[in-house]
Amino acid sequence: MSETPKPGNFITQIIEKDNETGKYAGNVMTRFPPEPNGYLHIGHAKSICLNFGIAERFNGQCNLRFDDTNPEKESLEYINSIKKDVEWLGFEWAEEPKFASNYFDQLFDFAVELIKLGKAYVCKLTPDEMREYRGTLKEPGKNSPYRDTTPEENVALFMEMKKGKFADGEMVLRAKIDMASPNMNMRDPIIYRIRHMHHHQTGDKWCVYPMYDFTHCLSDAMESVTHSICTLEFQDHRPLYDWVLDTLKTAHPQQIEFARLNLNYTVTSKRKLKQLVDDGHVEGWDDPRMSTISGLRRRGYTARSIRNFCERIGVTRSDGIVDVGMLEHAVREDLDQGANRAMAVLNPIKVTLTNYLDDKEEIFTVNNHPKKTEAGTRQVPFSKNLFIDAADFAETPPKKWKRLTLGGAVRLRGGYVITCDEAIKDADGNVVELLCRYDENTLGVNPEGYKPKGVIHWVSAKHAVTAEVRLYDRLFNEAAPDAHHETKTFLDFINKESLVVLQNAKLEPSLEHAAKGTGFQFEREGYFCRDLVSDKLIFNRTVTLRDSWAKIEAKR
Ligand code: ATP
Numbered sequence: 001m002s003e004t005p006k007p008g009n010f011i012t013q014i015i016e017k018d019n020e021t022g023k024y025a026g027n028v029m030t031r032f033p034p035e036p037n038g039y040l041h042i043g044h045a046k047s048i049c050l051n052f053g054i055a056e057r058f059n060g061q062c063n064l065r066f067d068d069t070n071p072e073k074e075s076l077e078y079i080n081s082i083k084k085d086v087e088w089l090g091f092e093w094a095e096e097p098k099f100a101s102n103y104f105d106q107l108f109d110f111a112v113e114l115i116k117l118g119k120a121y122v123c124k125l126t127p128d129e130m131r132e133y134r135g136t137l138k139e140p141g142k143n144s145p146y147r148d149t150t151p152e153e154n155v156a157l158f159m160e161m162k163k164g165k166f167a168d169g170e171m172v173l174r175a176k177i178d179m180a181s182p183n184m185n186m187r188d189p190i191i192y193r194i195r196h197m198h199h200h201q202t203g204d205k206w207c208v209y210p211m212y213d214f215t216h217c218l219s220d221a222m223e224s225v226t227h228s229i230c231t232l233e234f235q236d237h238r239p240l241y242d243w244v245l246d247t248l249k250t251a252h253p254q255q256i257e258f259a260r261l262n263l264n265y266t267v268t269s270k271r272k273l274k275q276l277v278d279d280g281h282v283e284g285w286d287d288p289r290m291s292t293i294s295g296l297r298r299r300g301y302t303a304r305s306i307r308n309f310c311e312r313i314g315v316t317r318s319d320g321i322v323d324v325g326m327l328e329h330a331v332r333e334d335l336d337q338g339a340n341r342a343m344a345v346l347n348p349i350k351v352t353l354t355n356y357l358d359d360k361e362e363i364f365t366v367n368n369h370p371k372k373t374e375a376g377t378r379q380v381p382f383s384k385n386l387f388i389d390a391a392d393f394a395e396t397p398p399k400k401w402k403r404l405t406l407g408g409a410v411r412l413r414g415g416y417v418i419t420c421d422e423a424i425k426d427a428d429g430n431v432v433e434l435l436c437r438y439d440e441n442t443l444g445v446n447p448e449g450y451k452p453k454g455v456i457h458w459v460s461a462k463h464a465v466t467a468e469v470r471l472y473d474r475l476f477n478e479a480a481p482d483a484h485h486e487t488k489t490f491l492d493f494i495n496k497e498s499l500v501v502l503q504n505a506k507l508e509p510s511l512e513h514a515a516k517g518t519g520f521q522f523e524r525e526g527y528f529c530r531d532l533v534s535d536k537l538i539f540n541r542t543v544t545l546r547d548s549w550a551k552i553e554a555k556r
């Protein structure tokens with residue numbers, strides 16, 4: 001897939017060095033390790049592009065591994081959505097997808113080995129006691145009274161835990177490291193707990209489940225991962241991973257941390273995204289306003305635009321906030337090149353051409369793309385009655401008005417120049433129809449003696465298809481919705497105008513059979529795509545033609 005050589009980053013430099021020194025015999029094995037407890041979001045896309053991108057770059061492999069140690073929050077729905085999203089982004093994982101739960105037997109054996117080495121023990125402190133014994137950042141913790149029990153006792157107890165003799169929470173298995181360590185993760189962390197719970201992969205086989213930290217580093221080791229790439233918050237867990245792998249003398253992948261993606265006007269936390277879904281603030285995980293990959297796809301984002309975005313934001317070790325305008329720019333740029341043009345009138349108003357014959361019809365042939373002849377042409381029908389957008393007419397226009405007004409002329413895109421003679425109004429004074437004249441000598445040539453003010457889009461009324469158009473905008477109107485706000489939560493910043501539904505848009509007939517998911521530039525309106533889910537004719541706005549938020553920001 002790599003069309004042009006991609007610039008490197010500090011991680012590719014580390015790997016190049018490792019390859020020079022032969023650290024992993026030149027092998028490069030990475031993995032993308034999601035927990036299947038929600039849909040993937042744009043932050044995950046950064047990690048996916050990084051991990052799979054590195055494997056591609058070094059002719060290595062990348063595993064897709066589900067870190068599924070927490071059955072109560074996980075589901076098959078999430079597993080399937082994750083596979084679909086990774087594939088859609090354009091990446092191929094090595095062999096079959098992996099599951100941490102595939103390793104539960106080995107992980108159990110590793111835990112027994114730790115106990116036998118005198119490096120783990122069963123602890124019966126209650127959660128409250130455990131917290132008290134743990135100490136604080138300023139004060140060291142205290143040793144558990146169960147810490148010095150014999151390996152034999154502990155192996156026996158651990159076996160009984162596995163057999164289901166005890167209730168949830170009655171006891172845990174802890175690593176025996178250092179209760180005085182300044183790193184809280186090293187203060188005898190829990191490595192196994194009791195959960196009498198069905199697991200989506202292992203069914204009812206287990207009632208003890210390994211903790212994430214213990215599982216994660218050993219799964220990497222068992223998969224011969226060479227470079228275990230993760231986000232910065234795992235830096236403080238690295239000493240624990242090192243301890244586990246060194247104590248058990250397994251293979252030792254090299255962990256490298258990078259800064260997670262933070263986007264303004266966006267939340268990227270599965271917990272918060274789930275709350276938006278569960279509380280009905282959005283239609284679902286794939287609501288086009290969500291920062292999920294499935295939401296972006298339904299919004300009309302292309303996989304390439306997301307990959308380009310991830311490439312551009314780069315990979316560093318310092319946390320920062322990326323402007324969501326960069327993501328919007330990436331899709332705008334990709335669709336500008338790739339999407340065909342079409343005409344759609346979102347807020348229609350009738351135009352009657354008084355001097356056009358009643359039954360006459362013409363077919364105009366127009367280019368699908370202004371810069372790409374290979375995109376071909378399409379046929380657009382023309383007749384006496386048209387629709388134009390209500391916003392393209394003004395009775396008393398502002399200065400520099402470039403559209404239609406009484407007595408003024410404009411060109412219909414791809415068609416004739418028309419002049420407006422009269423605006424017909426309803427009882428409330430709203431303009432409901434415009435009576436215009438067309439100039440038959442202006443097809444493809446300038447009129448003589450006068451100049452049209454601008455170019456507007458239109459559709460032929462009798463040929464138009466009616467569609468629903470959903471104007472999506474940013475879901476939050478606050479740049480940092482999930483930062484700390486005195487009395488508000490991220491839910492208080494939901495943009496009430498993030499979805500405006502137009503039921504009566506009039507589209508040129510070629511759009512009637514657009515395949516679901518196809519993107520178009522609706523001339524002068526923005527980029528839209530046929531909804532992926534509904535069988536009805538619905539178009540979702542992907543992004544406007546220009547960034548209107550930049551102006552709002554500048555005014556602040
Ligand atoms: P969330 O905080 O949304 O729940 P998570 O980190 O708990 O995300 P995981 O399923 O554990 O979700 O993530 C899988 C991988 O994706 C991890 O390696 C994680 O570091 C990475 N990842 C998650 N969020 C981001 C982000 N915003 N930017 C870059 N990588 C991310």
Ligand code: MG
Binds near residue numbers: 035
């Ligand atoms: Mg996580």
